[in-house]
Amino acid sequence: MAEINELKRTASQVRRDIVRMVHGCKSGHPGGSLGCADFLTALYFDIMKHNPEFKMDGKGEDIFFLSNGHISPVFYSVLARSGYFPVKELATFRQLNSRLQGHPATAEHLPGVRIASGSLGQGVSVAVGAAQAKKLNNDTSLVYALMGDGEMQEGQIWEALMYAAHNKVDNLILTIDFNKQQIDGSTVEIMGFDDITAKISSFGWQVLHMNGNDMADVVKVMNEAKAACGKGKPVFVIMKTEMGQGVDFMMGSHKWHGVAPNDEQLASALKQLDETLGDY
């Protein structure tokens, strides 16, 4: 197990990558990316057993699906930092002829990406299908997926939740980024959840809770999630995060969902984030 402090240092660099990427192309989604930086760092640098020598079928290794594809900056940073492709390629994010499309895609063959996502609500179904394929292949490795909380408003998510529980897809850990923000405002205002734990539990999933911005808690709960696999129920992790976590002026609001910082804001953000692994 990686040291918690080491993971925190990596996450700091990931956050620098995120704000620099979004600033570089003057577009993209920093808020959710920053909020999920600790989680994705923990996944790729500690929790998952995976091979940066990328093979699409992912046989014999843990695989991850990002359903809320708009937080591509954090996904790309973590993939590059864990060796899937050169870190310097992060500079091409959202630019012409880049493998780093605005939303993740397979068409340009970027190592680490197994499905296009961006149109919301589809990634959970894909993850469930991939988990069932692993079972057919007698492959005991796990499937991880991440979705947004606003994304729960898509009906397909509930189709997938029903299906996975009914079919006992228990080699799947689905995490929700519960930051309670979406483009038009707070999820509470737009489409309140009430008791999400009760909802998901009643669908037949094993539900865990996690503070997604406390690295020690992320590592602890994700290990619990792994231990909960193989017991007849898919595993659902409710991950509380702060949109914009790590950059003070981006936190606590939906306003930084899809806005790039200007030069001054970038400088201010970078002052708050240690350059631990070297900028691209």
Add this chain to the structure above:
Amino acid sequence: MKHYEIFDKKDTRSGFGAGLLEAGKSNSEVVALCADLTGSVKMDAFKAAFPERFFQVGIAEANMIGLAAGMSIGGKIPFTGTFANFSTGRVFDQIRQSVAYSNKNVKICASHAGLTLGEDGATHQILEDIGLMKMLPNMTVINPCDYNQTKAATMAIAAYNGPVYLRFGRPVVPNFTAPDQKFQIGKAWMVNEGKDVSIFATGHLVWKAIEAGHILAEKGIDAEIINIHTIKPLDETAVLKSVAKTKCVVTAEEHQRHGGLGDSICQLLARNTPAPVEMVAVNDSFGESGVPEDLLKKYKLDTPDIVEAVLKVMSRRG
């Protein structure tokens, strides 16, 4: 006019069911997913033979497409089955992002396509599916003409790596193509060589075109009839070669004019060798309840309509 013997009369959906069973026997990676229509789309034989490779997804077509895309990542060859309407229009964005753009090896198998679904009426009679699917990059679109060809096509797409839309139907129609045929994706099938007019037909209307060919022969018209079972990629060479000879074209399909086979043929001819075209297709309207044969008559997709279109297009050519 070449004579074709009718072996028997069968539904093309049963050809799919038979082909899926064979594909399942020859390749253990083939899996099937169905949205609560197992009997209707003839997946029951596969389900009985390979229960561990059959996935009942319930009435949740969007989830079915995503599941199939996910299974393909693990090396499976998923065949999804439901009615053509729910296979395409209902799940267009799921197919677009998770299958076509992601270039996944998913076979979207769609029964009850077109007017000949019959009595269920316009809600279920999709006439836009070929257009929806052929617009998607990476997608292959196949619409076979009878039981034997549908069976052969089903086995062929299992061996092909990439997204495929396979369209078939409910009515019992003449089964006249060879039982042991080798189906070649993208290769048009010459039904009858002729010199006076090119009839490009697809699906159930291939047999109607053959019937029309006999009537035309009695009138001294030598029609070339080509079965375009693969609408995308279109066999451009075969189409252009035929039109170079005949200089006029009739297209026949159980689909809207907009976006169907006729539309693809017209685009090809306009880019290469413009020629007069008459399209036997549904003209910008929805269908309605009725017996399949009556619907084909009312919506002018029947044998006499093909004959009439030929006479008209030949007069336009001069």
